[in-house]
Amino acid sequence: MNNTKFIPVYEPEINQEDVRCVFEAVNSGWVSSIGEYINLFEKLFADYVGVNYALTVSNGTTALHLALVSLGIKEGDEVIVPDLTFVATANAVVHAGATPVFADIDEETWCIDPADIRKKITSRTKAIIPVHLYGHPADMDSILNIANEYGLFVIEDSAEAHGAEYKGKKVGSIGTCGVFSFYGNKIITTGEGGIITTNDQSLYERAKFLRDHAMSREKRYWHTDIGYNYRMTNLQAALGVSQLKRISNIIDRKRQIFSWYKELLSDIEGLKLNPEKEWAKNVYWMVSVLFDEINEETRDNIMVKLREKGIDTRPFFYPMSCMPMYGGKCVNRIAKYISERGINLPSGPNLKRDDVEYISGKIKDIVVESLK
Numbered sequence: 259m260n261n262t263k264f265i266p267v268y269e270p271e272i273n274q275e276d277v278r279c280v281f282e283a284v285n286s287g288w289v290s291s292i293g294e295y296i297n298l299f300e301k302l303f304a305d306y307v308g309v310n311y312a313l314t315v316s317n318g319t320t321a322l323h324l325a326l327v328s329l330g331i332k333e334g335d336e337v338i339v340p341d342l343t344f345v346a347t348a349n350a351v352v353h354a355g356a357t358p359v360f361a362d363i364d365e366e367t368w369c370i371d372p373a374d375i376r377k378k379i380t381s382r383t384k385a386i387i388p389v390h391l392y393g394h395p396a397d398m399d400s401i402l403n404i405a406n407e408y409g410l411f412v413i414e415d416s417a418e419a420h421g422a423e424y425k426g427k428k429v430g431s432i433g434t435c436g437v438f439s440f441y442g443n444k445i446i447t448t449g450e451g452g453i454i455t456t457n458d459q460s461l462y463e464r465a466k467f468l469r470d471h472a473m474s475r476e477k478r479y480w481h482t483d484i485g486y487n488y489r490m491t492n493l494q495a496a497l498g499v500s501q502l503k504r505i506s507n508i509i510d511r512k513r514q515i516f517s518w519y520k521e522l523l524s525d526i527e528g529l530k531l532n533p534e535k536e537w538a539k540n541v542y543w544m545v546s547v548l549f550d551e552i553n554e555e556t557r558d559n560i561m562v563k564l565r566e567k568g569i570d571t572r573p574f575f576y577p578m579s580c581m582p583m584y585g586g587k588c589v590n591r592i593a594k595y596i597s598e599r600g601i602n603l604p605s606g607p608n609l610k611r612d613d614v615e616y617i618s619g620k621i622k623d624i625v626v627e628s629l630k
């Protein structure tokens with residue numbers, strides 16, 4: 259094999275200005291969690307999402323956990339989450355002492371199905387965590403209607419959807435609060451990092467207090483609760499500030515990349531690409547294809563063959579309810595169906611049309627061959 263081509267599924271885009279900002283932060287001596295970049299990043303991100311408050315944290319998982327405990331979610335409570343998501347969504351509920359309850363997803367949006375949320379509500383339900391999966395917003399009006407009817411909190415897991423819009427509103431500004439991740443393969447990155455966005459001042463204050471060991475503001479080293487160290491560093495925030503400056507450009511390029519894939523792949527029969535409902539702006543975190551005609555084994559074979567051609571892909575997430583620690587029974591039909599048939603394609607913002615043509619060509623060859 260003389261094939262040295264390798265197209266990763268995602269690569270962060272780090273430019274010279276990013277490096278300059280991080281250097282400046284290191285050089286300032288403010289290397290921990292106090293510093294100008296922290297305040298600036300929180301302000302700029304709150305403005306970007308369109309909320310009054312943003313609170314930086316160490317990663318997306320701690321953002322979820324801190325949001326839950328700050329809302330008072332605790333042992334005995336139930337929180338409804340979509341069955342198809344990254345495992346952190348469900349784990350954060352367990353870390354808060356509560357029980358995640360898995361709702362099925364909607365076949366069209368791949369996000370939590372509001373009709374199934376209703377079926378899963380009990381007297382213990384306290385919150386819903388819709389996930390804006392792969393960059394497409396969940397059906398927020400229907401979710402908010404249910405939440406209002408039953409008095410539930412809504413935490414938008416926006417870890418994959420920075421800049422995505424629901425009816426013209428940015429995700430993370432619609433529910434009780436939003437949480438974002440800045441992991442290396444997310445739409446913008448701080449290396450590791452996360453943020454909570456909200457208009458609720460008391461939630462913001464409570465989360466800020468718990469983020470920093472719940473230390474009394476009046477009396478140093480006096481603590482009234484058991485808090486956490488979930489802070490982001492000034493170095494991470496410096497990278498975040500620099501990345502946030504070009505987020506619109508990154509999203510434009512991601513939408514362009516999706517449209518190339520769509521143009522080049524849409525004639526394959528039985529293949530679906532990411533949805534975009536008429537009320538949505540999808541940011542296509544991961545360009546995804548779904549093959550109606552195949553099963554999990556064929557899907558996995560297609561991925562192996564793509565890898566032989568230097569094309570790195572990922573399977574869709576597996577449903578939480580299929581995993582041993584969450585019962586292992588796969589209780590949601592649509593989540594299972596979509597999970598088994600989906601592949602995430604290379605989706606980094608630096609992909610060129612040539613790359614997308616190469617990838618699409620290989621997908622065509624391999625799929626035609628596999629379905630014979």
Ligand SMILES: *Cc1c(COP(=O)(O)O)cnc(C)c1O
Nearest residue numbers: 317318319344346417418439441
């Ligand atoms: C990435 C991700 C998280 C967790 O974020 P980390 O920063 O990796 O902790 C949570 N939820 C979803 C849906 C994610 O994709």
